[in-house]
Structures are given as structure tokens and as C-alpha cells.
Amino acid sequence: MKTDITTNEHIEEMVKSFYQKIFADDLLGPIFKDIAKLDLEQHLPVMYKFWGMLLLGQKDYKGDPFEPHRVLNSKVPLDQEMFDRWLSLFSQTVDDMYEGPTAERAKMMAESIADGFLMRFGIIS
Ligand code: HEM
Numbered sequence: 001m002k003t004d005i006t007t008n009e010h011i012e013e014m015v016k017s018f019y020q021k022i023f024a025d026d027l028l029g030p031i032f033k034d035i036a037k038l039d040l041e042q043h044l045p046v047m048y049k050f051w052g053m054l055l056l057g058q059k060d061y062k063g064d065p066f067e068p069h070r071v072l073n074s075k076v077p078l079d080q081e082m083f084d085r086w087l088s089l090f091s092q093t094v095d096d097m098y099e100g101p102t103a104e105r106a107k108m109m110a111e112s113i114a115d116g117f118l119m120r121f122g123i124i125s
Pocket of ligand 1: 028031036043062063066078086109
């Protein structure tokens with residue numbers, strides 16, 4: 001029986017598992033590893049805070065979620081296929097591990113943030 005996302009440990013497990021999928025992915029893996037050259041030790045705690053804010057109402061996240069994507073987009077144009085893949089890996093991660101209203105909210109929020117990014121990039125209107 002799966003539980004819902006209710007604790008920091010759940011968020012950390014979700015984010016770690018998601019990034020394992022992202023790094024192993026043929027389309028997104030090279031963007032994170034070779035283009036962004038992401039330092040996971042530095043990045044994962046940012047993502048824990050981001051999802052902790054969205055799903056558990058915590059107040060530790062202080063960043064600007066769009067900015068790194070604007071920078072990335074100037075190195076490799078991000079497109080709809082990449083966002084679809086990101087969302088599909090994220091939904092798979094959540095569905096494999098959790099079940100409940102907060103798990104559903106996580107997927108809905110990811111979709112609406114992705115739409116916001118796509119609009120700001122002028123890919124959708
Ligand atoms: C094609 C889709 C995406 C790609 C390739 C991508 C890639 C990246 C990369 C490489 C970074 C780290 C940049 C750095 O620190 O140097 C990053 C940061 C981040 N991404 Fe994404 N991302 C995508 C979609 C999304 C979506 C849909 C969300 C929201 C749910 C999201 C949320 C974030 C957040 C919160 C950060 C950290 C921002 C900060 O530093 O405060 N990303 N992304």
C-alpha cells in the first residue's frame with residue numbers, strides 16, 4: 001500500500017529517484033550532465049526545498065525557478081518534447097512511489113509550471 005507525500009523524507013526520496021531517471025534518460029540525461037554539468041550535491045537540496053515549499057508549505061526555498069532554464073535555453077533550445085519527457089518521468093516517479101491528494105497535486109503543479117516555462121519561451125501561448 002502506497003502512502004501520500006507527507007514528510008521531508010518522502011520529498012527527498014521522490015527527488016532522488018526522479019533525478020536517477022533523468023540522468024539515465026537518452027534525451028534529458030545529456031542536457032543535465034554535459035550541457036548544464038549539474039552538480040547534484042548542490043542541486044538536490046535546492047529541489048528538496050522547492051518541493052517542500054510547494055507540497056508541504058515550507059518556506060526555505062529562496063530561488064527563482066525560471067532563471068536557470070532561461071540560461072540553459074540559451075545554450076540548448078528547450079522544446080515541447082523535452083518538457084513532455086520531463087513531465088512523464090516525473091509522473092512515473094510519483095506514481096511508482098506515492099498515492100494520494102498531495103501526490104496528485106505534485107503532478108498537477110509540475111504540469112502547470114512546465115506550461116509557464118513553455119509560455120515564457122514562446123513555445124505555447
Ligand atoms: C525540459 C525540461 C527541463 C530541463 C531540461 C530542466 C533542467 C534544469 C537544470 C539543468 C537545472 C539546474 C541549473 C543549474 O543549477 O545550473 C534546473 C533547475 C531547476 N529546475 Fe528544471 N528543468 C526542466 C523542467 C523543469 C520543470 C517542469 C520544473 C518545475 C516543476 C523545474 C524546476 C526546477 C527548479 C525549481 C530548479 C532550481 C532553480 C533554482 O536554482 O532555484 N524544471 N532545471
